[in-house]
Amino acid sequence: MPNNPKTRDITTPTARRLTEYLLILEELMERSVTVVSSKELAEAFGNTPSQVRQDLFRLSETGRVGQGYSTGTLARSIRETLGTHIAKNLVIVGCGMVGRAIAAHVPFDRYGLNLIGMFDINPNIIGETIENLPVSPIEDLGDFIERRDVLIASLSVPTLVAQEMTDKLVARGVRGVLNFTRARLKLPANVSVVNSQMICQFTRLGFMIDHFDTVGHKEKSE
């Protein structure tokens, strides 16, 4: 999979930051900025130039000594490393407020992700169209995953059924789950999870505010 030998050296914190550098670069490109230095990137991100260079160092194509980084080249290089060019099919499981917000708000197509299905258990929602996709009954999900090669599931069902749902997804071949429920999912080792409990993010922010002077850390990312 990693087409570049150095790719295997990307650490978890670096991978996380790369996804966010990419957003910054895209914003710069929109503003027609063609060159950026590690110093400028660090200022935008909220880290140090040294860390930026250390992160970018692992990419295949990077910058020019003395000149900085070309925003376009760098963005392309980050995309290549993150694998956004490797198309991945994805479904949203649970079409409540959260599922809908994700469908409407996340620009999947710009990052190699194909949202190809929305699923729910509620008969009142099934058949409804969300972002050009019909909401399908949850009973069809298993077959759909196999037939359409679904790699990723975004999980926004009630917390109580989250594990049960996950087991089914995994049994049918899903390789990654983005978990928006408050359940702590048990998964086999070959399936990846990213947990996104919004309440935890708010709690953390509250803690940071309370401890502003003691800890002082302005956190960078989610």
Add this chain to the structure above:
Amino acid sequence: MPNNPKTRDITTPTARRLTEYLLILEELMERSVTVVSSKELAEAFGNTPSQVRQDLFRLSETGRVGQGYSTGTLARSIRETLGTHIAKNLVIVGCGMVGRAIAAHVPFDRYGLNLIGMFDINPNIIGETIENLPVSPIEDLGDFIERRDVLIASLSVPTLVAQEMTDKLVARGVRGVLNFTRARLKLPANVSVVNSQMICQFTRLGFMIDHFDTVGHKEKSE
């Protein structure tokens, strides 16, 4: 603010994990489990017993040697450390899909957060009631923040106006921003941010799947 001297030693990674241990503990309590060991917590969380103990070690009240941790006591202790007993007022800025999902889905009240206002610029939404709160016009936000002592703003406006909006929030006294936009916010040092770009989480998940065998890391949290 930290009422316990040891509280100041809570590191950022530990604080993050504490918010998630709390969810696990609450789930255990719902199931009437009264005692849990570091080994069990680690298994649920996906880390090591050693790390769990190292994290909990900083709390004021913890466990009993040889016996494990009381779920109730531990949860209370984590809450105290995270400051969920210190009430904080919060507003949601931007009442599109994301703002609505947050209002509907996040159990603020259980974690010391009072959602007291919803704001939007769109006249078609203003006046609408979401989760028992009327959507107010964005013009009223500044005064509202000062008058009601709003500490936290959840930001789900269009990316293009995010910085501008943030500047206003901060000028009026907001101390923490949960940023759901794709903008990289510039903030004064005394204001905290937590960035929650959903697309980054999906991209990261994609990377993890591609590199499953090489990196093998099943990520723990958001």
Add this chain to the structure above:
DNA sequence: TAGATTGTTAATCGATTAACAATC
């Protein structure tokens, strides 16, 4: 009692920061 498991210190590992030669 013996077994289990915490609290806590020490050792290791990994990530960040510093430094600087290369070079545009």
Add this chain to the structure above:
DNA sequence: TAGATTGTTAATCGATTAACAATC
């Protein structure tokens, strides 16, 4: 050319893991 800034190695810092005595 001189100044700026990368690429990369080395040094430092901090976080995780290991270890084990204390004790329920």
